[in-house]
Amino acid sequence: MQIKRSLFYRYLLSYLLITAVPLLILGTVFYQKSIASLRHEVENANIGKLTQVKNIVDQRMQELSHLAFRISQDNRLSRFYLGKGEYEAIEAVEELRKYKANSMLIDHLFLTFQGDDSIYSSAGKFSRSSFHSYFYTNEEWNRERFFEEVNRLTRPTVKVLIDSQSDALEPPRVLGYMYPLSTSPQKTYGAVIFTIEQKMLYGLMGDVLGDFHGEAYMLDEEGRMLAGMRRGDKTISVREEALSADYGEPSVYRLNSAGESFSVVTVRSETSDWQFMTIIPTREFLGRVSETRTLILIIICIVALLGAGTAVFFASNHYRPFKKWIRLLQSESIEPPAPPDNRTGRENELELIGHTAYSALESYRALREKVLSQRDWLREQLFVRLLSGKVRDETEHEELTRAAELQFVGHAYRVLAVAIEPQADGWSRLGRIYSALKPLAVPGYKLYVVEAPDEDALAVIVEEEEGDPADGREKLLRIGETIRETARKAAETEPYVGIGEPCATIDRLHRSYAEASAALAYVRLKKELRLCRFEEIVEGETKEFWYPVDEQILFTQSLKQGNQTLALENAEAIVGRIASQATSLLMLRYICFDIINSTAKTAQEIHRTAFAEQINSLMSFATIDQLKTRLADLTVKVCGYVDGLKASRNSELLGKMLKIVHERSMDPMFSLEGVADQVRVTPSYLSKFFKEQIGTTFSEYVTNLRMTEIKRQLVESDKPIKEIVESSGYADLSSFVRKFKAIEGVTPGQYRKLYAEAEQTEQTRRADMDGKPQ
DSSP states (O other), X not given: OOOOOHHHHHHHHHHIIIIIHHHHHHHHHHHHHHHHHHHHHHHHHHHHHHHHHHHHHHHHHHHHHHHHHHHHHOGGGSHHHHTTOHHHHHHHHHHHHHHHTTOXXXXXXXXXXXXXXXXXXXXXXXXXXXXXXXXXXXSOOOHHHHHHHHHTOOSOEEEEEEOOSSOXXXXXXXXEEEEEEEEETTEEEEEEEEEEEHHHHHHHHHHHHOSOSEEEEEEOTTSOEEEEEEESSOOOTTHHHHHHSOOOSSEEEEEEETTEEEEEEEEEOTTTOOEEEEEEEHHHHTHHHHHHHHHHHHHHHHHHHHHHHHHHHHHHHHHHHXXXXXXXXXXXXXXXXXXXXXXXXXXOHHHHHHHHHHHHHHHHHHHHHHHHHHHHHHHHHHHHHHHHTOOOSHHHHHHHHHHTTOOOOOSEEEEEEEEOOOOTTHHHHHHHHHHHHTTOOBTTEEEEEEEOSSSSOEEEEEEEOSOOOTTHHHHHHHHHHHHHHHHHHHHTSXXXXXXXXXXXXXXXXXXXXHHHHHHHHHHHHSTTOSEEEHHHHHHHSOOXXXXXXXXXXXXXXXXXXXXXXHHHHHHHHHHHHHHTOOOOHHHHHHHHHHXXXXXXXXXXXXXXXXXXXXXXXXXXXXXXXHHHHHHHHHHHHHHHHHHHHHHHHHHHHHHHHHHHHHHXXXXXXXXXXXXXHHHTSOHHHHHHHHHHHHSSXXXXXXXXXXXXXXHXXXXXXXXXXXXXXXXXXXXXXXXXXXXXHHHHSSOHHHHHHHHHHXXXXXXXXHXXXXXXXX
16 A cells, blocks of 8 residues: 655755755855865965065075175275285185075176276186186087177176077076176176075075975076976966966966966066066866865765755655554544643644544544445346336436446347256355355456346346447347356356346346346256346247237236336337237237237236236237226236335335344354345345445444443443443454444543432432422
């Protein structure tokens, strides 16, 4: 059994909206804020490192400027002092060596004067011609141009002395920081030159930038590369674009190439107007951000799962009482909950709803049983009325069909009558046949099984859902054989089957039933037959002279059944067909007297003397119209008598049934089947007959008898409730308590207590009345 749990999912959705969704929203906001903040932090950290490189380089360059200024102010290094002799030159070299030791950036320190062929350095004194032989001998650099630039200096300048020859974008190998010696801004007389190898700046940048994978560059004010470094094997495809761009304030830029993103960090020195730059793959640049993003996403997912789990927990906890009540209400085997104790105040709203729902369900089940029993009874009544021809008009037919929840949309309808040889237990065997035929299914047909209204037989109504095929007769015979074989196995005896002719509409079913009954009566006479169609009877009659055989057979059968409508219809048809024949008067009288003889015989079979007057009148007819009128009078008289016999038999049967019910209703083994066995009818017929005659079902009638007796004993005796219940035919006390409460609204104990309190109140009132003065 599957339960639609829409309420649970509503609870779950509500709690998800309360827990998981806000957590997800907060987590998303936190994620975006955290990632943005961390990204900003990473960018600021890289800008800070590059700014630190810039500050260190500015500081070192300022130190070189201070050294150069001190050298220019040092008398021992003045042009006048050095011109005195060689001793002074040796002192100058020693002084320059001391100055060089003040900065680790300096590779060599040179002092030169315009118009002087000598060059003083921290390594010694050299002439300009020998200078070329001692410094950077393995490098390709333009020494003549170098001295020309020295002579033209007007301000401190950094020049590339030796450029890289392997790659135009690689940083230069040696830089020269030239500081002019001047007496005025426009007049210089020499220069102090500091040479710096690129590896020194590389180390300075690497120490500050730390472990990163990418490239870092130092550019002068004109965008020329002064120093640089590379870490990692990754080729920076945006290097040329990054180095050629003009950047302003310290910032971070993104450049893309070949589907890969690079982060460019730039800082410009306010002092020297130099630009410092790093180019790093973005995934490396934001590696910490990626790790943190993954961690935050994991945390958000965990929190979301915890929120979802919490929502499921609360939804399940909230839905659990409803689930309990649903299982209780949908199961027939679960015991009802204990009744609420309102005095303790411990019952919550859900328990109250549950108890109320259970009580409502008990009432619904009882009502449903009544409705279902009424529906089955209505179906039986509809089919009996259709078979008896007692449906008055189309409106009544539609109302009964709708109430019985049936739809007749077949192509044709016919009736098969099933009976067995009269036996002592024939009713029991017929009941087994009824039970066996009820579930029988035949493709293309609908079968309805009912007990025949006026004989010990069953009527099987066959509705053809499809059109009548070419092999309709053979298929009908197969259905008849199937029904006969099923009945034979169920009853363990050979049954008889009579098959009526088809009718186009359901309201003509009584004609097919009369034909089936006639065929059944015929097959009972012919012991060698077990199944017969009505048309076989007609075809088997002699046709030496014209004779309305089929109508006469139907007329006779309808008289026996008391079907006045069909009998009058066939009588009129017989007389009309006789009158329409162009034959001699003598032959017509023969035919009319044969019909009168057959009718009189049937009437005398029903009662020997009750219809003598009508029969004599019928035999003295003079005209066809008199025959028609008197035949109709006899028909009405006979059918009325048959109906009276049925009513008499019904009254007798009802008296027997009620006597048995009142005598044995308190027996725990008492049942509908037991009563049916005693009155020799089938249980289904007894149930239908009881409902039709009393107006209530057999079980309701018995329950009312038992409840009346139990309530009497509860009020008038002090017997234990269990003993009273068991003595009244109920073996299961808990089941009875539920039934009693559903009917009376209180339990048996509460019922006894209420009547005891009422009796005590009445006695007190009477005592008070007796004690009053007159």
